[in-house]
Amino acid sequence: MTKAGAPIVCAMVAATYWALEPVIDVARDGWLKTFAADLVVAIIAVVTLVAIAGVVAREGGKVLRRESGHLSSAIVLVAFAVTFAIGVAQGPAGDWFVWIFDYVYAPLESSLLALVAFALVDTALRRMRARSGETALIIATAAIVMLGRAPATSAAATLLTPVADWLTRVPNVAGQRVLLIGAAIAACSTLLRLLLGVERDYLGERRS
Amino acid sequence: MTRWLAIAALVVAVAVGLCSTRPAPRAGIAPQVTQAHAAIAELTTGDLLVLAVDFDPASVPELGPFVRLTLDIALMRGARVITVSLTPHGAMLAERFLREALASRKATYGRDAINLGFLEGRSAAVHLTGIPLQRMASRDHAGNALGDLPLAAEVSRLADAASFVVAASGAPGAFEWLLQGQGRFARKLVIATTSIDGPQLAAFHASGQISGLVAGARDVAAFADIAANDPRLRGDSDAVGHLRELAAQMRAQRWAHLALVLCLVAGQGLTLWRGRKKGAT
Numbered sequence: 001m002t003k004a005g006a007p008i009v010c011a012m013v014a015a016t017y018w019a020l021e022p023v024i025d026v027a028r029d030g031w032l033k034t035f036a037a038d039l040v041v042a043i044i045a046v047v048t049l050v051a052i053a054g055v056v057a058r059e060g061g062k063v064l065r066r067e068s069g070h071l072s073s074a075i076v077l078v079a080f081a082v083t084f085a086i087g088v089a090q091g092p093a094g095d096w097f098v099w100i101f102d103y104v105y106a107p108l109e110s111s112l113l114a115l116v117a118f119a120l121v122d123t124a125l126r127r128m129r130a131r132s133g134e135t136a137l138i139i140a141t142a143a144i145v146m147l148g149r150a151p152a153t154s155a156a157a158t159l160l161t162p163v164a165d166w167l168t169r170v171p172n173v174a175g176q177r178v179l180l181i182g183a184a185i186a187a188c189s190t191l192l193r194l195l196l197g198v199e200r201d202y203l204g205e206r207r208s
Numbered sequence: 209m210t211r212w213l214a215i216a217a218l219v220v221a222v223a224v225g226l227c228s229t230r231p232a233p234r235a236g237i238a239p240q241v242t243q244a245h246a247a248i249a250e251l252t253t254g255d256l257l258v259l260a261v262d263f264d265p266a267s268v269p270e271l272g273p274f275v276r277l278t279l280d281i282a283l284m285r286g287a288r289v290i291t292v293s294l295t296p297h298g299a300m301l302a303e304r305f306l307r308e309a310l311a312s313r314k315a316t317y318g319r320d321a322i323n324l325g326f327l328e329g330r331s332a333a334v335h336l337t338g339i340p341l342q343r344m345a346s347r348d349h350a351g352n353a354l355g356d357l358p359l360a361a362e363v364s365r366l367a368d369a370a371s372f373v374v375a376a377s378g379a380p381g382a383f384e385w386l387l388q389g390q391g392r393f394a395r396k397l398v399i400a401t402t403s404i405d406g407p408q409l410a411a412f413h414a415s416g417q418i419s420g421l422v423a424g425a426r427d428v429a430a431f432a433d434i435a436a437n438d439p440r441l442r443g444d445s446d447a448v449g450h451l452r453e454l455a456a457q458m459r460a461q462r463w464a465h466l467a468l469v470l471c472l473v474a475g476q477g478l479t480l481w482r483g484r485k486k487g488a489t
Binding site: 022033034037038040041044045048091092093098101105106107109110112113114117118120121122124125126127128129130139142143146147149150165168169172173176177180 | 268468
C-alpha cells in the first residue's frame with residue numbers, strides 16, 4: 001500500500017458506514033453505532049486539542065520573538081493558563097470558573113458582538129448603495145424585514161409585520177430550499193467521490 | 209464625519225428605546241409561535257423534555273426569556289427536564305437557567321431536572337442521544353455521577369423524550385438537532401433562535417420538520433403573551449414578568465432597527481446629492 005493508501009481506505013470505510021448507517025437496522029442501536037459516533041467525538045476532541053496547541057505555539061512564538069503585538073499574545077497566554085488551570089482543578093461548575101464566565105467571558109463576548117451594530121450603521125450610511133435595480137430591491141427588502149421583525153414606534157408601523165412575515169415565509173423559503181437542495185446534492189457528490197477514492201483534497205492533493 | 213453621525217444615531221436610538229416607557233404596539237402572533245407554545249404546554253406529568261441550550265451570552269437578551277419560560281412551564285406541568293449543550297458556553301448558561309427555575313418552582317435537582325452539560329462532537333453528540341443514557345454520559349455538568357441522580361435511572365435514552373426544545377444561535381445548534389435528532393428519532397422539535405437565524409430555519413418549519421419556531425425577540429414576546437393567557441397554566445407561570453423584561457429590550461431593538469433603516473435611506477440620499485453636485489461642476 002502506498003503512503004496515501006491508508007488514509008484513502010479509512011475515508012472510504014468511513015464514508016461507506018455513514019452512507020449506509022441510517023438504513024442498516026443492526027447499526028441503529030448496536031455497538032457499531034456507538035463506536036462510530038464515539039470515534040467522531042474523539043476525533044473532534046483531538047482536533048480541538050491540536051487547535052489549542054496551535055494557538056499556544058503561535059502566541060508563545062510571538063512573545064519569545066518580541067514581535068509586534070507580543071503584549072496581546074502574553075495576555076492571551078496568561079488568560080488561557082488561568083482559565084485552563086481553574087477549569088481542570090474545579091470543573092465547569094466550580095465557583096471561580098463560573099465567576100470567570102459571568103464576569104469576564106460573558107461581558108467581553110457581548111460587548112464584542114454589540115460593536116457589530118456600530119459597524120453595521122456605518123456600512124449602511126457609507127457603503128450600501130443601490131447602484132442597480134437588484135441592489136435597490138435587496139436594500140428595500142432588508143429595510144422592510146428589519147422594521148417588520150421589530151415593529152417601530154407606532155401601531156401603524158406594525159402594518160409592515162405581515163409583509164415581513166410573507167417575505168420570510170415565501171420568497172425566503174424558496175431561496176433557502178434552492179440553497180439547501182444544492183448543498184445536499186454537492187454533499188452527495190462529495191460522498192460519492194470519497195466512496196470511490198477520488199476525493200483526495202484532505203491529503204493536500206489538488207484536483208486536476 | 210458621516211461615520212460619527214451614524215454612531216451617534218445608533219447611540220441616541222438605543223438610549224431613547226431604553227428610556228421610553230411607551231408600550232410596544234401589538235403585532236399579530238405567527239402560527240409557528242402558537243405551535244411552539246402548544247408543544248411545550250401540552251407536556252404532562254412524567255413527560256421528558258430535552259432542552260438544548262446552544263447560544264452564547266450575547267444572545268441571552270433574545271433567547272434567555274424563552275429558556276426561562278420553557279423551564280418554568282415544563283416544571284409547572286410536572287415534566288422532567290434534561291438540559292444539554294453542544295457548546296461549552298451553552299452548558300454554563302443552561303446551569304444558570306436551570307438553577308433559577310428549580311429555585312422558583314421549588315423543584316429538586318436530580319429528581320425533576322438534570323443538566324448534562326457540554327456534549328462534544330456536534331452532530332455525533334446528537335446522534336449519541338439514541339444510545340442508553342448511562343452509556344452516553346457518566347457525569348452531569350457539575351461532576352455528579354449519573355448513577356446518584358434518580359432521574360437518570362428513570363430515563364433510558366434522551367431520544368425517547370416527548371419533545372426536543374432547542375434554543376440556539378449560530379453553529380453548532382439548530383441544524384445538528386434538526387438533521388440528527390428530529391430526522392433520526394422522529395421527535396417533536398421546537399426551535400427558538402435569533403432574528404438573524406430565523407429565516408434559515410423557516411424552510412424546515414414549512415416542510416413540517418420543525419413543530420414550532422420562535423425567531424427573535426418579537427416571537428419570544430408573542431410566546432410569553434400566549435403563556436400569560438393560557439388557561440392550562442392557570443396564570444401561574446412567570447410569563448407576565450418575562451413580557452415586561454422583553455418589552456424594554458424590544459423598545460431598544462426597534463429604535464436601533466429604525467436608526468439602521470434611516471442610515472440606509474440617508475446613505476442613498478447622500479449618494480444622489482453627491483452625484484448631482486459632481487454633474488453640476
